[in-house]
Amino acid sequence: MGPRVAEKLAARGLTTLQDFWLQLPRQYEDRTQITPIRLLQPGVAAQVEGRVEAVERGFRYRPMLRVAIGDDSRSVLVLRFFHFRAAQVAQFRIGARVRLYGTPKPGQHGLEIVHPSYRVLDEEGEVALGEQLDPVYPAIEGIGPATLRRLIGYALDRLPDDAALELLPRELRERLQLPTLREALLTVHRPAVDADVAALIAGRHPAQRRLALEELLAHHLSLRRQRISQQAHKSRPLKQMPLAEKLRKALPFKLTGAQRRVFDEIRADLAKPSPMLRLVQGDVGSGKTVVAALAAMLAVQHGRQAALMAPTELLAEQHLNNLRRWLEPLGVRVAWLAGKVTGRARKAVLEQVANGEAQVVVGTHALMQEGVAFRDLALAIVDEQHRFGVHQRLALRDKGAGGAVGDDAIVPHQLVMTATPIPRTLAMTAYADLDVSAIDELPPGRTPVQTVALSEERRPELVQRIRTACAEGRQAYWVCTLIDDSDEVIAQAAQTTFEELSQQLAPLRVGLVHGRMKAKEKQETMRAFKDGELDLLVATTVIEVGVDVPNASLMIIENAERLGLAQLHQLRGRVGRGSAASSCVLLYRSPLSGLARQRLDTMRKTHDGFVIAEKDLELRGPGELLGTRQTGLAGFRVADLARDADLLPLVQELGERLLKTSPELAERIVSRWVGGAARYASA
Structure with missing residues (x-):
């Protein structure tokens, strides 16, 4: 291919044969048969062949071309074009034979198809029908669908044999009655005429399940490896409780059972010499801030610092007011660092952060800027974490490591919070590098809306x-x-x-x-x-x-x-x-x-945020729910978390087994599906 085509393909991540194999169709067109016009159904795509009976060009609101096609069934179908060239109009001469494909819909004069794909046939001889379903690939700007289909076809002709391609254990494939990777790819790209089209379109064909399983496994392994590499760092254990107990007794309300349970999980993590990586999710108003404040007290008790970062100044300021109200009576100094803190005030805060006088620091992404140096950051808390890129979470972690990130670095414990409840299936996949806690109980006195x-x-x-x-x-x-x-x-x-x-x-x-x-x-x-x-x-x-x-x-x-x-x-x-x-x-x-x-x-x-989140996942899919910045989950090529949720327990079990027994195989699976994207974080 030429350099310009190669450049356009590379911009969409298509640079190797493997990338082309995994560029999967989004739907299929059945051009293996001709459907008589009288049997067409609205909304059901079909291939039709007939002769041009009438042509009309109009300019009522905008240029428009209408072509009436008739066939032996004595029915008429209207083709409508809004974008066309003079040469196209000339092609549609009365009596010309046309073969076309599209989705009919009701129009003013019976069924019509807007912008069908078509070809004008020679008068002489029969034109062969397709022998298999035609794949339709996601569009790539500047590259026609026929060119893309041809390039993917060339790549498929170079598929190696099963022995070189297969990465999943044979007994697993046999137990689940799944095809080999080679069979699966050929079925998905070149489905036979008798293939189960409904299953393919629904994404439930065994060939797609085979690919989805391996893709989910690759994402899971990628996150688990990040978790393992993160656990290789060291953190200082935070065990002493007196200050946290003092705060709990001083609060003007009692903790809910869910808050107590989640704080116990956090406390157990903080007592270990490896860094805590915990996500706390809970509805708006479920009391995540107070749990974070109790965790911060364990850092302060040990003479170290805690930082809380929020995505907007308003939200950060709300946290600041709560923390000052709860902590200052206990003699804990809470500092404020945001974009609007400038000049002398900023200089004074930076000094307090650097010398440890500021024990708890609250702010926006200003906390991660150059020039902010903590004396001894032991706990990094990130609120509404899906609003931050993962690299921003890393930047805050590295503040506690003094910029050092080798295996010997002492890094802070991390607590990330979100008020967007995440369905269990999504949490299992998107946050396999985090332990997940849920505050699933609202404080008493909150009236349902x-x-x-x-x-x-x-x-x-x-x-x-x-x-x-x-x-x-x-x-x-x-x-x-x-x-x-x-x-x-x-x-x-x-x-x-x-x-x-x-x-x-x-x-x-x-x-x-x-x-x-x-x-x-x-x-x-x-x-x-x-x-x-x-x-x-x-x-x-x-x-x-x-x-x-x-x-x-x-x-x-x-x-x-x-x-x-x-x-x-x-x-x-x-x-x-x-x-x-x-x-x-x-x-x-x-x-x-x-x-x-x-x-x-x-x-x-x-009103249950977790029920709502499950329904949202079912209706909208994971990409919109999480935001693509979290993990690139929206970029799944085959897997669909709502549809393929039943594969996740198997993915977890297989993932843990591969990491223990075949780390090289795990590496190859990640490389195949995630590639360079696996580098986005060890946050």
């Missing part, structure tokens, strides 16, 4: 409801999903909504927050809302991870059908934080798609 779904025609009622709530001294949120009005997406924009509600609700005080505002403006508006200087906050989803405003008791989410379950659940968690009865209104635009209806129903039926 009543959730209702309303059509947007009932907006006027909601405006009145806000007026009533604010008259009673409560506050409300109105969340929009876009910043500016858009012609393409029908959604009320925050700016327009802010202007309308300011008028309709005068003299109530209305504020606006969205992602395009300067950070300072955003912080000031959020702070004014928190301090009760605003009655209603109109916002985009930037408040998803946000401040604690116990007085806010009404949440309205506009165009709720456009958001994922995890996001809806996070937004709902902004209310119900005080003792007053709270409500969340999901405002939707009809008609609802089946997927949107399922999401809104789930929100109405449950």
Whole structure:
């Protein structure tokens, strides 16, 4: 191939024969038979052959070409083109034979296909039909589908025999009745005419299961090896409890059973001479911060430091206020380091961090900048960790190692927290390098939020409801999903909504927050809302991870059908934080798609973040749920965590066995599927 084609392929990670073997089809086209036009069904792709009966060019709103095709079944199919050249129009002369493939849908004059793939046939002789299903590969910009198919075909012609290719133990394949890798690849790329097309399209064909198993195994091994290499480092054991006990007794509330259990797990980890790597997940308001504070006390008790990093200044400041309220009465010094701490104040904080005077340091990613040197960092706590790249987590860890990361380095223990509950299947896969704890119990006194779904025609009622709530001294949120009005997406924009509600609700005080505002403006508006200087906050989803405003008791989410379950659940968690009865209104635009209806129903039926997360994984897949920065899970080529969850226990068992008995084989499996991506972290 030429250098330009090679460059485009390399940009998509296709540089070796193996990369081409693993570039798998996303669907299949059946060109092995001709379907009569009268037997076509809407939504079912098919191949048709017929003659051109009429051609019409139009320019009503934009250029359009319509071609009527008829066949022996005396039925007519319309082909519609919006992008076409004069040469194409000339091809469609009356009476020309055309073979085409596409998905019909109802049109003005019976069924029609928009932009089918087609070829004009010679008058003489028969044209052979395909002998196998045609694979359709993910598009690569600048490379036509036929070229890509041909290149992958060349690569498949060079597949070695089973002995050179196979990495999975034979007894495992036989037990699960799975084909060899060679058979699986050939089946997936070149399925025979009698292949089970439904199983292939659903991803449940034995050939795909074979590939999914090996891919899941590779990701699992990659993370487990990182875990093992991390455990090779040393950390100083933190065992003494008096200060943590003192804090627990001084708290104005009792810990829940779940908080006690999770703290016991953390305490057991911190007592070891190897670094703790623990993820604590729990719903908004489940009390993760207090567990982190108790852990920090073990570091302080040993004369060492703890750092807590959060993704936004507002969230970090919320942690700062809580920690100061709890820890300063115990004589613990809590320092604040964020982007807005500048000049002399910054210099003073940096000195306190460097000489150990600051025992607990709270901040944003400013904690990881050059010039921040800890005297003796023993515990690194990262909140909402999926919002940070893994490299950022590494950078904070390395602050505690004084920049040294060899096997002899003393590194801090790590505690990462998330308010996005992660389904068990996803945690098993995405966090195989971490121990996972769940705070699955809300503190007493938290009133469940009543959730209702309303059509947007009932907006006027909601405006009145806000007026009533604010008259009673409560506050409300109105969340929009876009910043500016858009012609393409029908959604009320925050700016327009802010202007309308300011008028309709005068003299109530209305504020606006969205992602395009300067950070300072955003912080000031959020702070004014928190301090009760605003009655209603109109916002985009930037408040998803946000401040604690116990007085806010009404949440309205506009165009709720456009958001994922995890996001809806996070937004709902902004209310119900005080003792007053709270409500969340999901405002939707009809008609609802089946997927949107399922999401809104789930929100109405449950408040359990873990149930919601499982449903979200089922509906949306892992990529959106975790964010691709976490592990590249969204880049799975074959595996689907919701569909292939039943393989995970087997993957874990096999992974542990291979690491113990065949580390070289484990290395080859990781290299095949994950390659250089395995280097993204030992964080």
